[in-house]
Structure formats: C-alpha cells, structure tokens
Amino acid sequence: MTAEPTGADRLTGHLTGEEYKAVFRRHPAGVAVVAMTHRGRPVGFTATSVISVSAEPPLLAFSLADTSSCAPAVVAAETVTVSLLAEHQDDVSARFATSGVDRFAAGGWSTLPTGEPVIDGAHAWIRARVLERTPVGSSFLVSLLALEAEWHPEAAPLVFQDRAYHRLARRFSAGAGGTASEA
Numbered sequence: 001m002t003a004e005p006t007g008a009d010r011l012t013g014h015l016t017g018e019e020y021k022a023v024f025r026r027h028p029a030g031v032a033v034v035a036m037t038h039r040g041r042p043v044g045f046t047a048t049s050v051i052s053v054s055a056e057p058p059l060l061a062f063s064l065a066d067t068s069s070c071a072p073a074v075v076a077a078e079t080v081t082v083s084l085l086a087e088h089q090d091d092v093s094a095r096f097a098t099s100g101v102d103r104f105a106a107g108g109w110s111t112l113p114t115g116e117p118v119i120d121g122a123h124a125w126i127r128a129r130v131l132e133r134t135p136v137g138s139s140f141l142v143s144l145l146a147l148e149a150e151w152h153p154e155a156a157p158l159v160f161q162d163r164a165y166h167r168l169a170r171r172f173s174a175g176a177g178g179t180a181s182e183a
Helices: 007-011 017-025 071-076 090-096
Strands: 032-038 041-047 051-054 059-065 079-084 109-111 117-119 124-136 139-151 158-161 164-167 178-180
Touching (some): 032 059, 032 090, 032 117, 041 059, 041 090, 059 071, 059 124, 071 124, 071 139, 079 139, 090 158
Antiparallel strands (some): 051 059, 059 139, 079 124, 139 178, 158 164
C-alpha cells in the first residue's frame, strides 16, 4: 500500500503556470465585479472566479491574488457585493480589470442602503457577509454568506473565454425578476 503524499511532496510534479493558464483560458466563466467600501471609498475588481458553493446555507466564494491592489480592502471587508455582469457590460468588466485607475469614476454604479456599491444593469447582484479568507497558494479564497440579492432573468450573462467576451444564445426564462434579503 502506497502512502499518500504529504506537505511539500504534494506540490511537486504539477503543471507549469503557463500550462495551467492554457487549460483554464479555454474554460468559459461568468464575469462579475466584486465591490466593497474601504476607508470610505468604493473598491472593486473584475472576477471570473465566483462560484456557488451551497444553497443551504447560501454560500458563494471567489479568489483574489494576494498581490492585488484590492487585497487590503478584501482583508478588511465585513460585507461585499458581487455584481454578475450582463452581456452588454464588457466595458465595465474591462474597466474593473484595469490597474491604476479609479474604476468607479465613470459611473454606472449605485450604493445600497447598507453602503456597498453595486453595478447598475448587472443581470444580478448579491450582497454577502465575508465568512473566511483562506490563503491558498498565491491567492485568497474568500467564502461568503449571501444576505440579499436582486436578479433579472431576462438579462443574459457576460461570459469570458480564451481572452475574449462572449454572449450566450437566448435561452433564458422571461419570468419575473426578484429580490431576496436576509430575515
């Protein structure tokens, strides 16, 4: 019987960073803007790493490089918003992915009554409480509890794949949108 590798042994014999990026470059991902208020100012960034973790309780997560200019805000945040971008918002995604600019200066966002910024026109947004920030490799995995949300099922999501934005074929329900909030 062979023992399972432990510690540093588990991190040997793996893909190179370039090989790994090549694999995930071809994997389509939804595009979101994660935002919060830090030191009285809105802070946000584009994320394609947002995942649903659990429905009961409603948990989601995202990852962020520990070298990101937004990392200090994420480390300090008690709550964040995750705006799931609509198909026409590739310009918003590009703006929030650009370093060294005021990502909120061009407008197109609102502040919730609780103080967090959300992106106007997103097909959905979720306000969430930060539960954990787990260091993983050169990133943080941030776990969140969904507190409230608003969604518009008639809007199609923005998708990023192979370094380009894509639109999905219209297969979405034209049902009523909705809101939900913490009890």
